[in-house]
Amino acid sequence: MTKQLILCDCLGSQSVDRAALSHATGLPCSRVHTALCTRAIDSAAKAISDGDVVIACAQEAPRFEELAAELERPAPLCVDIRDRAGWSEDGDSTAKMSALIAEARLAPPPVKTIDVTSDGLCLIIGPARVALPAAERLADTLAVTVLLLDGTEDLPLSRRYEVITGDLKRAQGSFGNFTLRLDRLRIVEPGGRGDFSLTAPRDGAETLCDLILDLSGTTPLFPAPHKRDGYLRADPGSATAIAEAVFEIAQMVGTFEKTLFLTLEEHLCAHSRAGQVGCTRCLDICPTGAFSPAGDSVTVDPMICAGCGACSSLCPSGAIKYDAPPVAHLIARIRTLSEAFRAAGGSAPHLLVHDEDHGAEMIALSARFGRGLPADVIPLAVPALAGFGHAEILAALASGFAGVDILPSPRSERDPITYEIALAAAMGAGDRVALLDVDTPDAMSDALYAQTSSAADSATDIAPVLLMGDRRQVARLAARTLMPQQDTPVPLPVGAPYGAVLVDGDKCTLCLSCVSLCPSGALLDNPDLPQLRFQEDACLQCGICATICPESAITLEPRFDPTDAAMSQRVLNEEEPFCCIECGAAFGVKSTVEKIVATLAGKHAMFSGNGTERLIQMCDDCRIKAQYHKDNNPMASRERPRVRTTEDYFGQRRDH
Structure with a gap:
């Protein structure tokens, strides 16, 4: 069944060229409606009832989905071509509309999830003046225990919830499975006349809970607290913040789906060998502390992982892969946007990479109240902004984009993004990639209009290439495409996952301990001759070889060699063999x-x-x-x- 594209100009607020869109997308198009979601809702109902449709409106997607359910038809695909294209200070946006429709039609990969159950066991931490009223409001919904942090002169006489005091020494776990350790624990003695009293204090007490509401106003119990599922914090001095937190935590009872963001292939991990530590990038960058050493590899706690993606962009070996969705799907989206834009007559497109919340809202506000996006700036929403690393940046440029801008949110991890931009710039991106760190929608639009108007045409003279393989292979192929005339290695920032191993021949005794411990096989021996050989494209720059060398004869040089020499083996050191x-x-x-x-x-x-x-x-x-x-x-x-x-x-x- 052929899809049909249903069009609407949203009360005449945008220009939609029906014939041009039909030609560019290859889809039959309806007439351009003016109010498809209201006065022309019967036309939408007929189209949904008659066949498979794509509706060029995302704002009213819930209404069209509800209409499809009433008609017992599949929910239509709804695409936003208004905020991201039609509402723009620029003129014709047909090429961008076509690109956005083509990208939306890509089949999304399945998302892996795991069930997490919360029985509603809630611990509220804070002073009595805020913790006890919060407990009163939650007692009918959750099984509440209050850990008081101040005096205990006014213990509540209510037994609708438990009250304890003590020193919280350790908190671990995540939504549905928190473990806490307390010293000087005292619990309420409910018997007797008069006020309740507390038991004698004891140390080393442990307890479990599903949810934590932290109203203490002190240091968070966990790193990156906003990313820890089931852990909510509120300013004890703000009644509004407390009310919002109480409302949100009251909904966290039942069984929920937790997305599994990462896959880990331990045999590729270059963390350590024989007790010698090499790569620690994921351990250093993870904001939630989801990674921990596990022998020669690392392990990740999927319940703590918040899916920021920084680890996958920094992993030199590809052992950590972002899987929600996989990188291959992201590369396919980038390629589709570029190809469809150019096929519709566009040229020199720019890619605006943003998150699905803050960035999407910035674009919508700019479109509704400001200049909107330039006609040649194509937005790309990604679930993990920090996971959009140098490989993806280079892939976008090699796919035909003239430039890449990354729009962070206030809570985005800027360090990994900044480093990956610097790495991509050194590997051929040059000045065509930038961090668009702005505060307002108007500032975003102004920066994009100024940037695209001054972009050089020479940035588009690269023929797009088909990129395949893992992130490392994609990055190498894209970088070679962007530097076709480069015949010598280019220097990279310190810590880059590409480079050479340099050996001091006067110190090296060819003991080959480095060969036995190299996790990627970049260092090799020769079974017939005393030789130390090296293949540069396999080197991860993990540093284990330099650490293990007993003669301190090895140093690392971060660099990228775009020539075929990087994929061949060369001799780093050799000597004459001794004959028996x-x-x-x-x-x-x-x-x-x-x-x-x-x-x-x-x-x-x-x-x-x-x-x-x-x-x-x-x-x-x-x-x-x-x-x-x-x-x-x-x-x-x-x-x-x-x-x-x-x-x-x-x-x-x-x-x-």
Whole structure:
């Protein structure tokens, strides 16, 4: 069944070219309605009833979904081409409308989730003046316990909720499974006449709860508290904030779906080898503390992970992958936007990357009350802004975008975003990528109009390429596309996941400990010759080789080599092999063996006299044979007795 595009100019507030959109999208289009959601709702109902439709309006999507449900038809796909394209100071936005429709039609990948159950066990922390009234309002909905942080002179006589005092020493866990440890715990003694009293204090008490309402106004119990599900904070001095928190936490009873944002392939992780720590990027950057070491790899707690995506953009090996949605789907969205925009006659598009909340609201307010977005600026909403790293930036430019702007929200983690922008700039993006850190919709629009009007045409002379593979492969291919004439390595910022290993030949003894511990196989040996070889495109710059080297002969150089030389093996150090004095087989390094002979022969008890120093100059097989056949072989036994035969037996009887 062919999809039909249903159009509306929203009370004549935007210009929609029906014929041009139909040609650009390849979809049959309805006439341009003026009030599809109200006066022309019958037309929408007929279109939904007759077939598969795409409605060019996202504001009234709930109304059209409700209408489809009444007609027992599938919910229509609703696309916003008004706020993001039609409401603009620029003129014709047909090319951008076509691109937005094409991108919206991509089938979204399934999202992995896990069920989380909350039974409503709630701990309220704070002084009595705010904690007790909050407990009174929640007592009918949740099973409430109040941890008082001030004096206990006025204990409530109500038994609708529990009251305790104590020192909260540790809080762990997340929504549905918090664990708390308290010292000096005292609980209410409900019996007796007069005011309630408290039990004697005791240390080391542990308790569980599903929800925490923190009204203390002190240091949060968790890092990045706004990202910890089930943990709500409110200013104890703001009645409005407390009321909002009480209302929100009252809804957190039942079974909920928690998105699984990440996948972790432990065998790719370059955290450590043999107890030597290398990469710690995810541990350092995670705002919620969801990562922890686990042997040579790391582990992530999916219940604590808030899905900011910074770890996936910084992971050098691709062991951590953002999976909600996968990177491949994001790359497909970028490619679709660029291809559809150009196919509809547009040129030099710019990509505006924003989050799904703050950024979308900024665009909507600018469109409704200001200049809107320029006609050549295409917005791209992503669920994890910090996860839009250098690979995605380079992919956008290699797909045909003339520039990339990233619009952070007030709570966005700017450090990883800033670093990834710097890394992308060094790998071919240059000055075509920027952090659009503005406070108002008008400031956003003004910056975009000024930027696009001054953009150089030379930024669009790159033929778009098809990008495939993981993030590392996408980044390499895109960077090579953006630097076609670059035939030497370019320097990268410190900590970049690309680079070379430099070896001091005067110090290196070719012990090859670095080869055995290299997590990516970038360092290799030669089974036939004493050689240390290196393949640059595989190097993660984790630093384990430099840490483990006993001679401190290894240093790292962050850089990117766009040539094919990065994918070939080259020799970092080599020496002449030593040949066994018995069989002539090559083994070991000549300089090392000669040094050992000079150090031990005639000077060590095991290698003094009787030719024992010759053992050092033998290969493994010959050394074992020589040890076995020598006169004082400690492994030798007495002479093997002759086999006794039948003739021996009868001869012995005759002798007797």
